[in-house]
Amino acid sequence: MLDSRQPAPVADRNPIPETLDALVIGAGVAGLYQLYQLRAQGLKAHACDTASDVGGTWYWNRYPGAKFDSEAYIYQYLFDEDLYKGWTWSERFPAQPEIERWMHYIADKLDLRRDISFSTTVTAAKFDETRQIWRVTTNQGEVIETRFLIGCTGMLSAPLEDRFPGQASFKGKILHTARYPRGGLILRASAWG
Structure with a gap:
């Protein structure tokens, strides 16, 4: 799969603490809300x-015409009046660029970035029955122990690799909507035959 977006340099990451009360996987609509609520409850x-x-889905899915499938107000976080009154949508069904800007607005207003590790993938998670704790490993080599592991990974952001026969040997570009290039794509007509 083609992915023109490069992950942030490792030096720009916020390392995950070795022990937590809760680890949230995903920084989209649900992940940001979970992180906010967990912090509000005094949890690490x-x-x-x-x-x-x-951005979650709205970070990855940039294909032409990507929009909310419901009216924008449904996605608003209503737990903070200043937060939802501080943002005005330009249309009832906003497009991906505006949705991504809204996600940045949320993360910044709630000061969530300080507790998010970007360019970080959970590669393993095992529950220790004896200690009643999750042991989580990331692609950065971190090992984290956490009481709660909350998956907010969504269902629209991960392409399935090698799903179709012959895909591995195909010489052209293969694009999944969740890996559409940030700068768009130039399509050229070709002769068939």
Whole structure:
């Protein structure tokens, strides 16, 4: 799969603490909300995301015409009046660029980035029955122990690799909507035959 977005340099990451009350996987709409709520309850919480910034589905899915499938107000966080009144949507069904800007607004207003490790993928998670704790490993080599492991990974962000016969030997570009290039794509007509 082609992915023109490069992850943030490792030096720009916020390392995950070795012990947590809760680890959230994903920094999209649900992940940001979970991180906020966990911190509000006084828990030592952290989130991680494979992407280099917040957005979840709206970070990855940039194909032409990507929009909310419901009216924008449904996605608003209503737990903070200043937060939802501080943002005005330009249309009822906003497009991906505006949704991604809204996700940045949320992360910044709630000061969530300090507790998010970007360019970080959970590679293993095993529950220790004896200690009643999760032991989580990341692609960065981190090992984290956490009481709660919350998956907010969504269902629209991960392409399935090698799903179709012959895909591995195909010489052209293969694009999944969740890996559409940030700068777009130039399509050329070709002769068939």
